[in-house]
Amino acid sequence: MMVKALVNRVRFIGNGMLNISAGVGRAAWFFIHVLSWGSGFKAPFKRLLQQVYQLGVLSLPIVLVAGLFVGMVLALQGYHILVGYGSQEAVGQMVALSLLREFGPVVTALLFAGRAGSALTAEIGLMKATEQLSAMEIMGVDPFKRIMAPRLWGGVITLPILTVMFSVLGIYGGAFVAVEVLGIYDGSYWANMQNSVEFNEDVVKGVVKSLVFAVVVTWLAIFHGWNATPTSQGISRATTATVVQASLAVLALDFILTAVMLGGF
Amino acid sequence: MTSKNLEISVGAFVLAGILALVVLALNVSGLSYRADDQSYYLFARFENLAGLSERAKISLSGVTIGRVVSITLDTEDYVAVVKMAIDKDVPLTTDTSASILTAGLLGEKYIGLSVGADDELLINADEIEDTQSSIVLEELIGQFLFSRSE
Numbered sequence: 001m002m003v004k005a006l007v008n009r010v011r012f013i014g015n016g017m018l019n020i021s022a023g024v025g026r027a028a029w030f031f032i033h034v035l036s037w038g039s040g041f042k043a044p045f046k047r048l049l050q051q052v053y054q055l056g057v058l059s060l061p062i063v064l065v066a067g068l069f070v071g072m073v074l075a076l077q078g079y080h081i082l083v084g085y086g087s088q089e090a091v092g093q094m095v096a097l098s099l100l101r102e103f104g105p106v107v108t109a110l111l112f113a114g115r116a117g118s119a120l121t122a123e124i125g126l127m128k129a130t131e132q133l134s135a136m137e138i139m140g141v142d143p144f145k146r147i148m149a150p151r152l153w154g155g156v157i158t159l160p161i162l163t164v165m166f167s168v169l170g171i172y173g174g175a176f177v178a179v180e181v182l183g184i185y186d187g188s189y190w191a192n193m194q195n196s197v198e199f200n201e202d203v204v205k206g207v208v209k210s211l212v213f214a215v216v217v218t219w220l221a222i223f224h225g226w227n228a229t230p231t232s233q234g235i236s237r238a239t240t241a242t243v244v245q246a247s248l249a250v251l252a253l254d255f256i257l258t259a260v261m262l263g264g265f
Numbered sequence: 266m267t268s269k270n271l272e273i274s275v276g277a278f279v280l281a282g283i284l285a286l287v288v289l290a291l292n293v294s295g296l297s298y299r300a301d302d303q304s305y306y307l308f309a310r311f312e313n314l315a316g317l318s319e320r321a322k323i324s325l326s327g328v329t330i331g332r333v334v335s336i337t338l339d340t341e342d343y344v345a346v347v348k349m350a351i352d353k354d355v356p357l358t359t360d361t362s363a364s365i366l367t368a369g370l371l372g373e374k375y376i377g378l379s380v381g382a383d384d385e386l387l388i389n390a391d392e393i394e395d396t397q398s399s400i401v402l403e404e405l406i407g408q409f410l411f412s413r414s415e
Contacts (some may be wrong), residue, residue: 001329021383046268052278052279053271053274056275057278060278077332087368089322090373100293123376152376161278164286164289165285167289168285187329191320191322195320199290256395261367
């Protein structure tokens with residue numbers, strides 16, 4: 001009796017590990033398959049445009065408003081810390097560096113996962129549930145090239161652009177609060193910032209971060225849609241999984257990327 | 266949405282992204298410096314700048330009236346030559362003095378000006394004769410110890 005319970009426990013754990021391994025394998029296989037959008041240029045390009053519109057242009061309002069407020073809050077918080085050291089002039093440098101290095105890529109990726117990633121999963125999951133994907137295969141159309149690839153590439157193009165816009169809006173929002181509300185000389189705000197921000201070190205590395213986040217978030221989103229159980233409950237579970245896993249992946253990857261970029265390891 | 270409108274909105278989105286990158290390059294990381302015509306330029310020679318950097322501010326009675334444009338080394342006298350841009354609406358007399366000061370305990374270095382009583386005004390490309398270098402703490406301690414030991 002005792003032995004049987006133990007064996008069952010080991011079986012259960014082993015089965016779980018096998019399932020996780022199979023999921024990772026399926027996701028990797030899936031990723032390789034969605035990289036290519038097939039032959040030709042014009043028709044796939046049209047589909048890509050459609051996705052850049054869906055994922056990027058329609059995400060603009062939330063990203064821009066969020067950027068503005070994050071920058072304004074950073075300026076306000078930074079000012080109240082720095083004023084204790086009499087170096088409140090450094091608030092521009094603080095706002096710009098924290099936006100370019102961290103807040104820009106990370107917050108935009110989190111917003112993107114919530115706004116665009118969930119929509120992608122739900123869309124593809126519903127296509128699967130209503131058997132549109134199988135219908136395509138029967139017609140000889142590859143759903144990977146037709147449906148998945150434009151979405152992946154659309155996300156990869158879109159997120160870095162959104163990130164850069166987020167940072168710019170944040171820096172100008174911070175400038176507004178620092179200069180107009182807190183009364184810091186605007187020459188000091190910009191001069192301190194320009195002295196400390198390096199284009200290659202800060203701006204480019206932030207964009208590289210957001211490229212990595214873009215691949216991971218869109219990949220997870222379309223994979224969960226494709227992998228969903230074709231029921232309404234399955235789709236809802238897949239959508240939740242996308243947002244949760246993409247957010248956690250972004251935060252964990254951010255730590256790794258930062259450690260590598262700062263050379264701490 | 267028609268295909269044309271789709272292309273226009275996506276194009277505008279990508280262009281705005283490129284524009285934002287250009288703003289980051291020029292305005293935030295300061296790859297180039299925008300010249301402003303609202304100022305005139307003065308020179309001042311200092312023996313020791315002690316951390317004064319380009320684009321540092323220049324203040325008069327605590328009010329910022331300009332910034333440091335460039336710093337060069339005069340290889341004849343071995344002194345630093347600072348080029349300053351001063352707001353056009355702030356006239357300075359010829360006996361104005363300039364000194365390098367520190368904002369707060371750990372703050373940035375800036376140039377503080379104090380105006381004299383002369384009637385004549387400095388014009389573009391003039392030099393401020395009366396300058397005082399930054400106080401270097403190590404030198405001050407050295408002087409103190411030296412004077413105590415005598």
